[in-house]
Amino acid sequence: MAFDRHGDAGGVLAVGGPHLPHHADQTRLFSAGRWAEGRHCERDILSSPALRVVVLR
Numbered sequence: 322m323a324f325d326r327h328g329d330a331g332g333v334l335a336v337g338g339p340h341l342p343h344h345a346d347q348t349r350l351f352s353a354g355r356w357a358e359g360r361h362c363e364r365d366i367l368s369s370p371a372l373r374v375v376v377l378r
Contacts, residue, residue, distance in 0.1 A: 347357055
C-alpha cells in the first residue's frame with residue numbers, strides 16, 4: 322500500500338482457497354503485471370456502486 326497526493330495508490334491482494342469460485346482471478350492479474358483495485362479512502366468507499374450502509378441502533 323502506498324499513498325500519493327490523491328489518496329491510496331496501492332493494489333489489493335486477497336487470498337483464498339481453490340474451493341472459492343474466483344480463487345485464481347488475482348493470480349491472473351498479478352501475472353499480467355496488474356493489481357485488483359481496492360477502496361481504502363472514504364471517497365472511494367462512498368463512491369462504490371456496491372456500497373450498502375446499515376445503521377445499528
